Amino acid sequence: MIHEVLPVGMLQCNCSIFGDESTREAMVIDPGDEVESILDRIRLHGFTVKAIVITHAHIDHIGGAHKLKQATGAPVYMNLNDASLQKMLDFQATMLGMPPVENVAIDLPAKDGDTLVVGATEFHVMHTPGHTQGSICLWLPSEGKLVAGDTLFHESIGRTDLPGGNTQQILKSIHTKLLTLPGDTLVLPGHGDTTTIEHEKEHNPFL
Numbered sequence: 001m002i003h004e005v006l007p008v009g010m011l012q013c014n015c016s017i018f019g020d021e022s023t024r025e026a027m028v029i030d031p032g033d034e035v036e037s038i039l040d041r042i043r044l045h046g047f048t049v050k051a052i053v054i055t056h057a058h059i060d061h062i063g064g065a066h067k068l069k070q071a072t073g074a075p076v077y078m079n080l081n082d083a084s085l086q087k088m089l090d091f092q093a094t095m096l097g098m099p100p101v102e103n104v105a106i107d108l109p110a111k112d113g114d115t116l117v118v119g120a121t122e123f124h125v126m127h128t129p130g131h132t133q134g135s136i137c138l139w140l141p142s143e144g145k146l147v148a149g150d151t152l153f154h155e156s157i158g159r160t161d162l163p164g165g166n167t168q169q170i171l172k173s174i175h176t177k178l179l180t181l182p183g184d185t186l187v188l189p190g191h192g193d194t195t196t197i198e199h200e201k202e203h204n205p206f207l
């Protein structure tokens, strides 16, 4: 599977583009901003976007979803526990001093245990509340990768002091759902450097 990571927007959210080498079907995760750059990469690879997935409804992750949906016609997946947070996008923009964005209609709920398929690759949806109530991670067993949103970072965890945040909950999500994955799983956080499950078990001071 082809995989590109584009840090987008003021907060440099890691937008992932996954595409199947043979079917050219693709999934875009967290198109927070810079949709033209995302579309350039998609065109370059000759991809057809089959799904847009939002790991959680913070503006730096969902901000470009409306534009990308308009350009590709792909359905948007998000966990509906973040629906109330999604209604606060104007407030989030004001808080961050960003221009307002157009909100996107969610087409399909992303629920714990769901499996999304792109080409030959399965993406397992894991509901990991704590950073927000609707935070999800996507595990790709065949690729040995985890797209972690803002739940787990390189030697850190997602902040829980924003609306919908809960420290006990994020720790429980990480311990019960993420740290049980194979140690060599490559973790792609929503911001910053990649890491592995094994490295975080040994070196993450928050765990």
Ligand SMILES: [Zn+2]
Residues within 6 Å of the ligand: 056, 058, 131, 150
């Ligand atoms: Zn966030």
